[in-house]
Amino acid sequence: MSKRSDIIDGTSAARVPYGLVYTEVLGWIDLGHAQGTDIRNLLRSIDAGESSGKEYYDVAYSQSMSDPTRTIKMGKFITWRIKCGRSYLERKSIALAMMMSLARKFEGLQSSFPISLTTDSGFSGEDLVSDLLGFYRVVSTQNPFGMLRPVSKEEALKRWDYYGGIGSWKNETFQPLLFPDPERFPNASPRKGELPNFMKSVRPWNDFRSGIVRITSANGSFIDKAKGGVLPYA
Amino acid sequence: MRKSLKLLTVLIVLVAAALMWAWPYVKMEFAGSAHYTEQDTQEYEFYTPDLLKKMPRISSRYDFDFTNITGPASHVYAVRYYDAVDAEEIDLYLDSLGYKKQERCHIEAVCWLGTDPQEIVTVSTLETPKSILISVIYNF
Numbered sequence: 001m002s003k004r005s006d007i008i009d010g011t012s013a014a015r016v017p018y019g020l021v022y023t024e025v026l027g028w029i030d031l032g033h034a035q036g037t038d039i040r041n042l043l044r045s046i047d048a049g050e051s052s053g054k055e056y057y058d059v060a061y062s063q064s065m066s067d068p069t070r071t072i073k074m075g076k077f078i079t080w081r082i083k084c085g086r087s088y089l090e091r092k093s094i095a096l097a098m099m100m101s102l103a104r105k106f107e108g109l110q111s112s113f114p115i116s117l118t119t120d121s122g123f124s125g126e127d128l129v130s131d132l133l134g135f136y137r138v139v140s141t142q143n144p145f146g147m148l149r150p151v152s153k154e155e156a157l158k159r160w161d162y163y164g165g166i167g168s169w170k171n172e173t174f175q176p177l178l179f180p181d182p183e184r185f186p187n188a189s190p191r192k193g194e195l196p197n198f199m200k201s202v203r204p205w206n207d208f209r210s211g212i213v214r215i216t217s218a219n220g221s222f223i224d225k226a227k228g229g230v231l232p233y234a
Numbered sequence: 235m236r237k238s239l240k241l242l243t244v245l246i247v248l249v250a251a252a253l254m255w256a257w258p259y260v261k262m263e264f265a266g267s268a269h270y271t272e273q274d275t276q277e278y279e280f281y282t283p284d285l286l287k288k289m290p291r292i293s294s295r296y297d298f299d300f301t302n303i304t305g306p307a308s309h310v311y312a313v314r315y316y317d318a319v320d321a322e323e324i325d326l327y328l329d330s331l332g333y334k335k336q337e338r339c340h341i342e343a344v345c346w347l348g349t350d351p352q353e354i355v356t357v358s359t360l361e362t363p364k365s366i367l368i369s370v371i372y373n374f
Contacts, residue, residue: 001266006301009362014342016358017369018301018310032303032310035340037373039306064374065304068281073307073374106305127305134306143342153362226374227352 002030002124002166007157010150014143020166022156024149025196026129026176028166033130036138038063039095043138046091049082056081058216061098063106070226076105079217086212090205092139094213097204100174103131105219107172125169125177125190132174136199147196158182163190268300283370285355286313290327292366293318307374318366321357328355 008019008031018032042061049057059082064075080098111122137144162182163169169190171177176193205213270277281300293315301310321344325335328346333355339345343358352374358367 003267005269006267011362012358012360015360016343016367017308017341017356017371018299018303018312030303032301032308033305035306035308035371037306037308037340040340063305064307066302066307066309066374068300068302068309070309070372075307103305110304131305137340142340 002028002126004157004160004165007153007160009153010145010156011152013145013148013150020126020156021150022159022179023145024151024178025193026133026148027178027190027193028126028130029133029148029150030126030130033127034133034137036134039099039135039138042095042098043091046082046086046095050084050086050091052084054084056083058082059094059098060217061095061102062222063102064222065110066226072223073226074223075221076102076109077217077220077222078102078105078215079220081214081216083212089202092202093205095139096135096202097206099131099135100204103128104172109221123170123172124167125171126166128171128174129176132195132199135202140198140201144198147198155181266302266304269297270300271297281311283311285331285370286311286368289313289368290323291315292320292323309372310369312367312369314365314367316363316365319359319364321359321366324357324366324368 002020006020008016008021010021010023012019013021013029013031016031017035021029021031023029038061042059045059049059058079060077060079062075062077064073066073078098078101080094082094086094107123107127133144159179159182160166163179169177174195176195177190178193179190180188182188207213208215268277268281270281272278278298282298286298295316296313299310299312299314303310331348333346333348336345336347339356341356341358343356346355346357348355352372354371354373356369356371358369360367
């Protein structure tokens with residue numbers, strides 16, 4: 001759940017692991033979501049499967065939330081069975097499809113009762129596009145912010161104050177949601193933007209008929225201890 | 235007053251007192267993020283990991299952040315030293331605790347890894363405002 005006090009200056013975007021910035025190209029970006037650590041781990045487990053020597057291997061991907069004391073975590077997971085022999089491009093394509101499929105399920109969990117009572121984060125306008133940016137920071141360009149044109153803190157605060165908190169603007173797609181400068185475009189309302197080319201370079205895997213990728217868990221849920229928990233990989 | 239009514243009143247007062255005492259902790263437990271200083275004792279004690287509590291204060295002006303990132307889940311605990319430019323003391327401190335400086339980092343900062351595989355420490359040099367930000371990231 002992003003707050004006004006989370007907003008930072010755009011010049012810091014590439015250098016910090018958390019905070020909220022506004023970019024001209026992707027709209028609001030939650031830098032915590034855009035770290036890409038989940039994608040790095042996912043690609044690593046696909047690589048491990050490829051070198052396991054098995055004809056088929058299972059890969060799980062999860063998203064979750066935990067309380068500040070790191071007592072429990074709860075979330076969603078999916079498991080796909082992949083036929084060995086995937087090229088590097090196919091691995092990226094499978095990883096992207098897994099992330100996109102699960103991120104929607106997780107945001108759905110956050111917007112469902114009773115979790116929706118504690119947070120407005122479910123499908124918050126910046127979540128999915130920030131997840132997607134995290135993916136491309138791993139597979140393509142680590143510092144894409146030169147292309148995304150982040151604005152200063154003052155400019156970002158101006159948009160927040162004019163349009164309201166980003167949590168109240170929902171976005172169930174991976175398309176950017178843009179908030180035009182209220183001083184240059186009075187009476188403007190938020191509009192969908194276009195993803196930049198570098199964020200369209202991998203196509204999410206969509207062949208589930210040939211037997212190369214099979215879905216073994218389509219919509220798993222889990223609750224586990226946050227420190228040293230083993231689910232959903234048990 | 236009937237005895238049962240007296241008992242009920244006492245019970246209500248007790249429950250209200252317990253709720254009032256617990257409320258700041260309930261609020262902190264559900265917070266998505268927090269911004270505080272060392273003088274905000276409740277937040278400082280609740281959120282701040284020992285690594286940041288014992289870290290050398292390389293500037294007299296500093297404050298703390300906690301961020302609970304859901305989805306690609308992680309918690310970030312951070313201290314920001316304003317007007318600081320030299321992180322050498324921080325490097326020595328992390329090194330003395332057995333943290334190893336990494337050649338690569340997932341952001342434009344210096345990454346350090348210790349023995350906990352879920353933890354990454356990053357040291358970022360920032361321009362606006364001029365500061366050094368040390369973040370402890372726990373990934374889930």
